[in-house]
Amino acid sequence: MQQLGQRARQAARHMARASTGAKNAALLAIADALQRSEAALRAANDRDLAAGRAAGLDEALLDRLLLDARGIAGMADGLRQIAALPDPVGAVDELRARPSGIRVGRMRVPLGVVGIIYESRPNVTADAAGLCLKSGNACILRGGSEALHSNLAIAACIAAGLEAAGLPATAVQVLEITDRAAVGLLAGLAEYVDIIVPRGGKGLIQAVMQQARVPVLKHLDGVCHVYIDDGADPDMARRIVLNAKTHRYGVCNALETLLVAAGEAAVLPAIAADMAEKGVELRGCERARAQVPGMTPASEADWYAEYLAPILAVRVVDGLDKAMEHIARYGSAHTEAIITRDLGRADRFLREVDSASVMVNASTRFADGFEYGLGAEIGISTDKLHARGPVGLEGLTSQKWVVLGNGEVRT
Amino acid sequence: MQQLGQRARQAARHMARASTGAKNAALLAIADALQRSEAALRAANDRDLAAGRAAGLDEALLDRLLLDARGIAGMADGLRQIAALPDPVGAVDELRARPSGIRVGRMRVPLGVVGIIYESRPNVTADAAGLCLKSGNACILRGGSEALHSNLAIAACIAAGLEAAGLPATAVQVLEITDRAAVGLLAGLAEYVDIIVPRGGKGLIQAVMQQARVPVLKHLDGVCHVYIDDGADPDMARRIVLNAKTHRYGVCNALETLLVAAGEAAVLPAIAADMAEKGVELRGCERARAQVPGMTPASEADWYAEYLAPILAVRVVDGLDKAMEHIARYGSAHTEAIITRDLGRADRFLREVDSASVMVNASTRFADGFEYGLGAEIGISTDKLHARGPVGLEGLTSQKWVVLGNGEVRT
16 A cells, blocks of 8 residues: 555656646547457456446446446547646746745645545546546545446556556556455545545535545535525525436435425415425425425424435425524525525625525535536535545646745845 | 633634625724723733742743734734735635536635634734734634733734724633643534634644544644755755754744665764854764764654754665655655755655655745735644645635526526
8 A cells, every 4th residue: 555655656756747638548548448448348347347237236336337338438428528628837926026026926836746536436437537647646546346347447548548648557547456455445545635526425524524644626515405485486486496406316416495484375286386396395385385385394304314315395484594504503504595686686695605506596516516617526525625526637736836936035 | 711712713704705895894803902001911921920920930931922023013004915915705716607507617705704713923813813803714812821801902903903993802812711621621612613723832733633523724733854965965954954953943834854865874973063153963873874973873763753942863775765755754744855966756746745845955944824915924843634734814804606697497
């Protein structure tokens, strides 16, 4: 593990000075290698699938594990898209002249070594490696044990592509130890790893957080809120609530608790009808239930719940302040939206709600790196330091100060 | 401690939405209160000084503890300067229109609650509180026990100023528990504290790092390097080395190890003469000693040393790559400078040296928030995430995503 860390650190120094051209050439060569190796990749994946079936994995897990022709083409396309993104590394902010005579600016540089810990989907191997490569970082990838053969086959293509472009193959290393202990080992390599990105369920993320001795880029929960403000357009409110709750249930930017200003509670029967059509269960406070007979009563636990399922908590609140209090108390600082026509309250919501993404008159489902224009996404962070919300290439970099002088000294 | 944390969290929500005008009014009112309260401040400081003398504190420590008329005026001036700085909070980056119809940007927001742990200098109380206040944060300050009366007297002026401006006095709380256990308590308040800034010696910073359950903004060492490149102007090299080493010895951006390209080793006798005149001891590698008879031999430990004293380690290296290898191996990622006439090597040094500040033809002593134009400095960080190098108001803020829509939903 120490050796692996040392190799990554060495590769990181090489990657930090790699040209944009070499990095893009590697990304395209990896994409080609993946498509050329379809037979080998599918054979490796078949071994994982057979072992998974023998171990009694359920269909959902086997489905996530599957790497078919479409999945392979998808990985290759993803890498080509990353190659087309601008290179963040080396960009220097405005250089400002200081009274002392020096000029001062900031240069964007890679973080160094990124550890990625993920679960069954083998495509994460190519996706995460591509983002680290483009941002000039080395990475150590620890995928799930059930996908090991698939991941190693993908790693062989990555190594071939890196070497074809004259870059060190050790810039992307896939751990062959896949048990839980490897999580602790990787998370504890403070000397050789600059940041850990866990991608997976809450259990995995909590395990990484507990063991990490380096910063972790993560979000634990996505208890997202929509607040329907006094005087909101009821049709817009219905449309956004429907989309935020039912577009996809199992995602972190899905709506989980709907807050409605008391004056607009009359919109609830229509929303309840929309939800009933989609098979979504409503759980409401007393005032919400007064509008929709038969609604399940919400308990305190419902306000904290990230259902990731066709269930929606509903609470009637006395205006904006109470809505923001609810969000501050029960929310997870991920994504919240207000539906309003009032400029002042929109502005207060934007300024005062302390979440990674705050929205006016839009669906929480937009909280996503592609939708925000980042081109790609390594993860979503609900922490305040470094990167917040959807994190793309820039979040895998840092800025150092550069000073240009002509022999100046301090007096 | 929990109550204190809760009060800080509540105050932080208030401060986050405070107007620039109110924050500046508070800063000016605190400055006035400090100057009006000179007698009370000096009486409180006398109590600390008397207790310090009785406890046998040495003169250097008593000197740091002293708060005289000049010190009080200095604190007040510092606060007025912070009031004059631009408010980082609320600024929104370019809003970009996305194909979906939403507009996306980032808004700068306070971090929330900042914990500051410091040692004997009481002026840090006003200085740190002022920076936190201007950046819209609440703060909890834990100063040294030897300065408790002084700190509480300053805190009374801060509370008066906050209240005069209609802001919550609990936005700045000074801990009355000053033993080491308080460090652990504050560093462990993960629910109520967003970041800890330790200001003081290495022992304090290590204690905070070990106990912190929240991010720590810090630098542990400043093992700064100057590298004299092949073909460098020898006069410029002498001037910069003299300034970087001898301008002040006890500061983190002072030069500690001088690296000289083998072709330029002949500059060493002149540098040795400059250093001898200032009483600086040189400790050199074999090749450095060949140039300067009588130089003390350097041991491996000297390359790692942050002397903070009139001692300079000197090593002759075979060009840029070896210099950068030395810095990567022994350095502390704080500040390094190259003296060169070669554009290509200057560029490689800037890009490849992985330190918070990298300089061309300038003294390492410039690594400072005021010299960089930040207007003020809460500390210097050698970590890569969030803020790097000198940290001013911006480093006490974060950016959240804002999305403006007209009813858009995701398809």
